[in-house]
Amino acid sequence: MAEIIVAGFGGQGVLVLGQLITYAGMLEDKAVSWFPSYGPEQRGGTCHCSVVVSETEVGSPVVSRPDTAIVMNLPSFDRFEPDVAEGGVLIFNSTLIAQKSKRADIEAIAVPANEIADEIGNPRVANMVLLGAFIEATGLVAMSSIQKSLKKVLSSRHHHLIPLNMQALERGRAYQ
Amino acid sequence: MAEIIVAGFGGQGVLVLGQLITYAGMLEDKAVSWFPSYGPEQRGGTCHCSVVVSETEVGSPVVSRPDTAIVMNLPSFDRFEPDVAEGGVLIFNSTLIAQKSKRADIEAIAVPANEIADEIGNPRVANMVLLGAFIEATGLVAMSSIQKSLKKVLSSRHHHLIPLNMQALERGRAYQ
Amino acid sequence: MPKGQVIIDSERCKECSLCLTVCPHDVLRISKTINANGYHPVEAALPENCTGCTLCAVICPDLVLTIKRLVPERT
Amino acid sequence: MPKGQVIIDSERCKECSLCLTVCPHDVLRISKTINANGYHPVEAALPENCTGCTLCAVICPDLVLTIKRLVPERT
Amino acid sequence: MTKTLIRGNEALAEAAIRAGCKAFFGYPITPQNEIPDYMAYHLPLRGGVYLQAESEVSAINMVYGAAGTGTRVMTSSSSPGISLKQEGISYLAAGELPCVIVNVMRCGPGLGGIHPGQGDYFQAVKGGGHGDYRLLVLAPGSVQEMADLTTLAFDLADKWRNPVLILSDGILGQMMEPVEFSPEEGPLAMDKPWATTGAVNRKPNVINTLDIVPESLEKKNYALLAKYERIKREEIRWEEKKISDADLILVAYGTSARVARSAMDLARGKGLKVGLFRPISLFPFPYPQLKRLACRKRQFLVIEMSGGQMLEDVRLAVEGRSKVHFTNRLGGMVPTPQDVLETILKIREGGGPGENSF
Amino acid sequence: MTKTLIRGNEALAEAAIRAGCKAFFGYPITPQNEIPDYMAYHLPLRGGVYLQAESEVSAINMVYGAAGTGTRVMTSSSSPGISLKQEGISYLAAGELPCVIVNVMRCGPGLGGIHPGQGDYFQAVKGGGHGDYRLLVLAPGSVQEMADLTTLAFDLADKWRNPVLILSDGILGQMMEPVEFSPEEGPLAMDKPWATTGAVNRKPNVINTLDIVPESLEKKNYALLAKYERIKREEIRWEEKKISDADLILVAYGTSARVARSAMDLARGKGLKVGLFRPISLFPFPYPQLKRLACRKRQFLVIEMSGGQMLEDVRLAVEGRSKVHFTNRLGGMVPTPQDVLETILKIREGGGPGENSF
Amino acid sequence: MRTVFKKPRAMTKRPMHYCPGCTHGIIHRLVGEAIDSLGILEETIGVASVGCSVFAYDYFNCDMQQAAHGRAPAVATGIKRVLPQRTVFTYQGDGDLASIGMAEIVHAAARGENITVIFVNNAIYGMTSGQMAPTSLIGQKTTTSPRGRSVKDAGYPIKICELLATLEGPSYLARVSSHDPRHILQAGRAIKKAFRMQKEKRGFALVEVLSTCSVNWGLTPRGAMEWLAENMIPTYPLGVYKDVTAKEGD
Amino acid sequence: MRTVFKKPRAMTKRPMHYCPGCTHGIIHRLVGEAIDSLGILEETIGVASVGCSVFAYDYFNCDMQQAAHGRAPAVATGIKRVLPQRTVFTYQGDGDLASIGMAEIVHAAARGENITVIFVNNAIYGMTSGQMAPTSLIGQKTTTSPRGRSVKDAGYPIKICELLATLEGPSYLARVSSHDPRHILQAGRAIKKAFRMQKEKRGFALVEVLSTCSVNWGLTPRGAMEWLAENMIPTYPLGVYKDVTAKEGD
């Protein structure tokens, strides 16, 4: 069972990132769940979601000790770094997080996601860069599943962006 | 313990009749209760009340097998005659009820209450005539207690009618 | 012969007297009889005066009155 | 010396840009810095132009701006 | 002291005024109309405020506003109207606002009828509104108690900063009995530092039931639950009659308890060892007191004008150690002592209606 | 069949449409907004009617009107909004009108918070409204069940002429899981001769909850109670996991049951004989099934996101034959499997939180 | 002789429970006559509200629903939305419509819900024995305004037609009276028109009928008719407050 | 230099949770300024309603109560009746006041309840993420009117000032806007007047402030200001709808 937290500012695409992993897990016939945190604010503040991908039925969909945390901004780094399970993975957006992990018992992977996204030419795909890094680090789902998921999760008017997204994913995988 | 039902058309003064017995019982340091039946109609139909006068605490204030029933109109006669307890008393207004009781196991007292009231000069004291008959038949409360109760139960703007009421009471007592 | 006729369903009458007030020809009055609900129902005191104008029925709240008329005219 | 002065509580600013639009003298602009809430707060680009007219503060929804003025005049 | 012959609803209203109730917000509904009518007449003459609200929903929220200022305030209604107040009651409990709510129960469900009932027990004691909250619930059994428990209700409300519900019924509301009233309270020396009365020489007060931070809302929730536990320890009230030698104990509250008492007398008259246990506080329910009585040799007979609601609490108390029987009347019908006696006799013959089936 | 990854609220809405729901009346409230949003978009395209009511009170009464015509109709809300519907719910039950009501529970009391909770159990199963009535109450435990139990709910509502409440929570409403939907029903062949559809070639029908003659209202009340007894016999639903050898049985519904399942797996991983009992129908509650499991050698641990509500029903079932423990989280906090495991371990050490005190 | 007046087909034979002289009975009959004259009995579904007229379901010969207090417009909306071809009407008192049911009536009107509302304004709560209504007159004594309704404590009478006339939804709003035959006949025409508006799918129509409650006003039936004419009409002027079919300058 | 603009004393220092550019913040400040200028902070009790502005209790420096959704006028009535010398105001959104709370606002107005109501009309349900409000415009797309609000399905926008102006209770009713500094200053004057009316015991006063919800309208803060001016004002004309202190012919 994999328990994942994805966190960042609203607008950074953390919910979609989580949904892509969930969808891919489903395509690979695993039991999956996705759960967004929700607050009263319509804008501002950070947001996150819990993803569980499991061989057996999913119990609680609320992840409190993630195996993997993908964090896209500093407040999320501060909040979720301590929660990552021993031996777990912390993937973070080093463009916005000028910090190192203080924990020795986890694997911390810094990915300059916004920089890479800017290089590709679209800052909005920083989340895809991190997803690429996640796949590379955990091997939880196959790239092909993610590719299929993109078609389902992105609304059809964004389908023309799929190649760009794939490019970002590949860059994230290749990074390190 | 005495359990009494007073019944008649709305406007015949059955609720007040019941209250007078209740009040008098209270003045004689008995445990008492009074309970009106209530329906959705504001006018029309019959109405009745339950009165309990007891040496000990009153249990249910709803009388279902009265020792005494005082009935002022025909529908009430029909409804309550069968309920009177064996050996009980049925006092009825024979002016409006041209019937005899079919029950041999109770004492049925016919009082031409409206006639007598008309004689006194006020048809509205027919209820008092029946109350007089009730006191005579049951001796449950003393005339003096009833007299005191009249002051409490009648609103002060009707106090000038107390002598008339007393007269009706006496006529009821004397009848038979 | 009267021009109109008022038919009274006495058991429905509640003795409210509204019909009396509006009858232009004093056809109706409260009777001495008593119905099952304890009311003195309305009766036609002067049936021959009735024009069938329906005013009494129009104001009666309890569907007591049915009206017939010789020459039907629109109200 | 400028007639007015705009004092900015950058941590409260939410980068909504409403103040910019209404400033008649282009005093304000969005800065490159980022505050704790992730917003680029407003800064005074041309403080010397400020007349202390308060329009920016009047429209700012977040009590970011305090205004001082040399010759107080009623708005 | 002199006794007054008075209707239950009026006794309750008079007692409220004497207890320092200074505001009443209500909406008409049978069979409790004598309460607002009495208040409308008397409250303005005795320094209080009466206002007929546009609905029960408004009335309970007016109570919220007035209670938030620390004023002793009351509302009353009957079953359907109490249902409409459920959101507001949950708010009052969450805001820990002292106030008195009266339910003169009629029969339901739906518009039901206007005759007496006891079908709102669950709503009253388990919480008809949302979330984890409890009301203190007092069940008068006489017109005297309509008065006395109202006095108590205002004191308990202030003591616990909690709404108190008086669960009465159409019989207790409509009937007359002799009552002795407590003397009228002088101006109350209330110390309610939390009340919103204008922030003069102090920090602003806030009456609020919202907390969107789960960690901190949870703390408040646990604090509320802890308060309810203290209430359970301190505020249980009940009455026992001829319990010691009884092998059958009747359990009933309100009007049903009066019927049960008469039935007990009838049964004792026949030499049967029957006792009566009457819960006066329905929350807190006298679980320990009933539990103590439960044993193999004793049986219980619960009497309600409902489908069997308090029955569950009796069963929770007894926990299978005694057999629990049940008898009831519904729809505005009131059980007669004879009815109950018959049930008692059946139970004595080893039969009886038995436990409520699962 | 293909699976769709979908939010619980949307799965429920889609399932309702497939089940022939032709009208939805609602009012916005978090965390159930995806239901009205979905309905607003899809229902008009699929032959149904969507209307945003001016309030929850109006919404439930619109449901009453539409249900009275025999149309499959639904409303949804969350805790405070459900409290406002209590009068209407009592009317629907009294009028025996089939309809589906959804409560995506948040935490309370009062305005509380917008995070998930289970504090409305009592309100749902004992009756938050007045009078003696019961709803059929179904508690989904997954997004798949959000869909499946909705399909079932419409069928049960029609079968029993009774409102059915789906008691969900903010997690089940907001989370996504893969779902397989039943195919869409064709036009329903409904036989509802009681419905008010216009009295064409038949006597007029009346939908009514009033009866002011106690004798006849009592008959109706007993008939309703008899229906509920039949429902208790026929409609109990539950799930058991690893019960046979268990000496500790976790009892939980909805989201708590998911947490409990994870905790059970953790405990089994440590060699502890822990099982899970998940009530799916909360009314009728699986009393007999739980009762059968109760014995000296077994203990129960109830897990809720409430102050201890279903706990009472478990204690009613067990009747003192087993020890019943309780653990909870409140205020929008969700218990973690680790939390529950710790409680399990304490119980195994002979400690544990013990029964809810009286 | 021809029968020129008899019980409408749309009404049952059942004697009504109203107090002697209560104008609810008259207004019921006017509704029945309107239904008869439009020939819509079989397609009509009525909604009875909570008040003295709650038993309306016993008196009309069409399908009926009995709604919770104040919620008749919501219930009617529920019916009408799923059966748009049916004729749906509510029959509501002033406590029901103007007090507890204010939100429901305003919103049904604002939505232009295609229903017909018969609003019986007797300036009091009849069924619950005479409490003040939002429409009680200034100075009127009721059980909950024992010293007369005062503006200071209870504010002003609410004029429903005037209030709803500000909304765009209603197609027809009229205030009529039931205190004498002439006004009753006029009321009948207004009620019929309000049903016709629905048939023509013009949206929300409401007729406010000034009505008596002799018992709770403490007057004889005749006295009540006079009191209505003398006291209610000045506060509640009769007339048409909205009519989308009226020609400009009508 | 003299400080000519700063946070009003009646407001706390707490940063507000509103979305960037949300005019709730501006309207809060105007209320704060009115309280400051009348010097009534210590005697004021505010009532926050359920909507984005529910946290108003954190932002005002006076005693505050948080009311159930739609019931702020009832809560305010409860307070005002027992503390008639205090100044009581409610702050309500359009969902709160014009939808679920319709009965409460109409009745508080009809009673002439001596309170001040700040009514923030942003033509949408902000807090619950953008559902249709009774004040949403015809054609406006919201999550519950995904194809645009249609008259057929959802009826007409409700104009609160116009509706309440038919009642005798209100002393002051005005509609103002918050979309540019000139209108904001005007809004401030109206709000101050509405408080002054209460001090002078003139009864119910309400100011409807047209407001934005850029997030749920799907616009930038600036775009929202423009949308308000261009679309809302034509439906909701600005102006004073009632003023008992205004001289004839004013």
Ligand SMILES: Cc1ncc(C[n+]2csc(CCOP(=O)(O)OP(=O)(O)O)c2C)c(N)n1
């Ligand atoms: C929720 C609820 N509140 C109150 C009542 C009690 N009640 C019954 S009828 C009525 C008012 C009747 O007045 P009105 O609507 O004016 O009708 P009328 O009897 O005058 O014709 C009230 C308050 C109720 N049945 N339900």
Ligand SMILES: Cc1ncc(C[n+]2csc(CCOP(=O)(O)OP(=O)(O)O)c2C)c(N)n1
């Ligand atoms: C009884 C109840 N119903 C619904 C809700 C959910 N709810 C919260 S805020 C809101 C409406 C907000 O809209 P509005 O009043 O216009 O305020 P805005 O957020 O737009 O300022 C709703 C429906 C609730 N909290 N309580």
Ligand code: SF4
């Ligand atoms: S029809 Fe006309 S004339 Fe005849 S009785 Fe009636 S009112 Fe009188």
Ligand code: SF4
């Ligand atoms: S109006 Fe009708 S009910 Fe009244 S007296 Fe005449 S006939 Fe009888």
Ligand code: SF4
């Ligand atoms: S005070 Fe006037 S001139 Fe100065 S920054 Fe603000 S808007 Fe511009």
Ligand code: SF4
């Ligand atoms: S208006 Fe205020 S919050 Fe918006 S950008 Fe300007 S200073 Fe910042």
Ligand code: SF4
């Ligand atoms: S109480 Fe009034 S409204 Fe009701 S039936 Fe009697 S007279 Fe008519």
Ligand code: SF4
């Ligand atoms: S959702 Fe709309 S109303 Fe609410 S804070 Fe954001 S912009 Fe303002």
Ligand SMILES: [Mg+2]
């Ligand atoms: Mg009325």
Ligand SMILES: [Mg+2]
């Ligand atoms: Mg809004």
